[in-house]
Amino acid sequence: MNSIDLTPLYRSSVGFDRLANMLDNASRSETSAATFPPYNIEILDDNRYAVTLAVAGFSDAEIDIQVERGVLLIRGEKEKSGERKFLHQGIANRTFERKFNLADHVNVTAADLCDGLLTISLLKEIPEAMKPQKIAINGAAKSSDVLEHQVSDSKAA
Incomplete structure (x- = not known):
């Protein structure tokens, strides 16, 4: 049986070693399982x-x-x-x-x-x-505070 190449998974993931071991064990046990x-x-x-x-x-x-x-x-x-x-x-x-x-x-x-x-x-x-958490948007900021923040960011650029 051919093995599965998981190299693309390892390039963009961390901590999936257990998945690779499970796939390897499953492929071995399927061929010899009663x-x-x-x-x-x-x-x-x-x-x-x-x-x-x-x-x-x-x-x-x-x-x-x-x-x-x-x-x-x-x-x-x-x-x-x-x-x-x-x-x-x-x-x-x-x-x-x-x-x-x-x-x-x-x-x-x-x-x-x-x-x-x-x-x-x-x-x-x-x-x-x-579990996914819903994050409430804090509506306490005044529109003038947001406008000042945007103006100061554009001057810095």
């Missing part, structure tokens, strides 16, 4: 998302969910319960691990296991300091 368990990623509204994994046969005690450094990690490890003999085994009963890179300010709010589907709820919470 297809188990299948999953969906849903957009519920502007700030809410859900990741749903099909984990038939797993109990909540056999699934571990962690978030570390912006990566959601879901592991499933099936407990061995004696030797069973199958004529056909179509239900996957193996250990799995899935990773999802989370954008900044996306947090896991809940995880539910129902009918063999594990649903992880995510919420994007932008801090107040990062």
Whole structure:
């Protein structure tokens, strides 16, 4: 697989090293990733998302969910319960691990296991300091003050 050249991004941006690492890791993991368990990623509204994994046969005690450094990690490890003999085994009963890179300010709010589907709820919470702020224009200046300022600027030029 060809790598992506991010040189133009680095010329005009600062602090996007994490983005480059995420793209590199994603391209590496896509080629070697297993297809188990299948999953969906849903957009519920502007700030809410859900990741749903099909984990038939797993109990909540056999699934571990962690978030570390912006990566959601879901592991499933099936407990061995004696030797069973199958004529056909179509239900996957193996250990799995899935990773999802989370954008900044996306947090896991809940995880539910129902009918063999594990649903992880995510919420994007932008801090107040990062939200757009409306700046009021101070209307206290007199028009004569503004005019004097413009005249003195034109004389200096």
